[in-house]
Amino acid sequence: MKAYYSNRAKSYEEVYFREDPIRQAELIQIKDVLKEKFIGRDVLEVACGTGYWTQYVAETAKYITAIDYSEEVLAIAKEKQLLPSKVSFVQGNAYKLNQLAKTFNGAYANFWFSHIPKENIFSFLEQFHEVLESGSIVCMVDNMYNEGMGGTLISKPNDENTYKIRSLASGQQYEIIKNYYSKEELTTIFEPFAVDLEIHMNTCFWIVTYKVK
Template sequence: MQDYYRRRAAVYERIYARPERQDDLRAMEAALPALYAGRRVLEVACGTGWWTPHGARDARRWLATDINPETMDVARAKAMPACVEFRRVDAHQWSELGSETFDAAFAGFWWSHVPLQQLRGWLDSLHARLEPGAQVVFIDNRYVAGSSTPLSHTDADGNTWQQRALDDGSVHAVLKNFPDRAQALALLGPRARAPRWTEHTHYWVLDYTLA
């Protein structure tokens, strides 16, 4: 996965140019600022920073993290709100943040890439970095035939996979799960207060307050 996104960094945002997805994108971009106004936010796997300026517009602090310098170089080249800082952090190794905690978190298109057998534990590790009452938002893809990359297979743990080709001719097996509302809320359980699941045509948004 790390190698795939490193190689894809320069062309990653082509996916946001698809005409059929524009209405969904504008709606999600417009909704983000109010969710994070005045908050100290940890962004998970910021990639090329498409969502960062939208979420960070009214934030107090926004720490955008990613494991790949190549994708963060693209993000750093963009105009960002003054509260934004970037740091290389592995989302599976939060110890790199030292003792820092936050009162909000954002993850765009990360949930779907965490193996199902690891997802509950990963959510625990994220929540451990957040203060009670923290605002948490996940954005990810719905599977839409004809728009989404077809699924190639399902593994023994129930994870679904895609075969994705890059401009250099390489083909990569990419884990990509497509949860529904019931599956996501079951994983979160009572730690998610007042969860809201919003479905757009091509995406879903889950936001909640951490108990």
């Protein structure tokens, strides 16, 4: 996973500029939700990548601590030259968020949740919520399954996860975890942590928002 996104870093944001009016409308909706939800909040961004979403949330948030495991994508994020008074980009492990040694009253993760092995979801969410204050706002966004988009989907015997085979322009191929969820599954996953849980299943993306119990 790290190798794939590190090697794809320079071309990663191309995914946001596909000429698809439905997709573009939904991306605008995501931007609007993020900017509205995090007004004036001290926010944690998990798996920030190249800082594509960070730049929009920074318009309204009080401060963003944006973490990613890949130095290559963080280097591109820092080139956006977002104000240090508003954003810090930090190399960090999404499964060890307590190492940040602070708490937040808002958090989001865009296009990260689908890469979590299903057997690790509960442990990830437990430690994720440990760094969030009660009443914090959370937003998670990820892909709906659309056949033919983003590589070939495969499954494996005795494995509850699904995977995508993805190719880079160089011809390198990678197999990465990519899980897709129904509204019912997302409800079951997030309900134990959530107040005012809202789940929107669109054509290209789903959006989960809630307040932390």
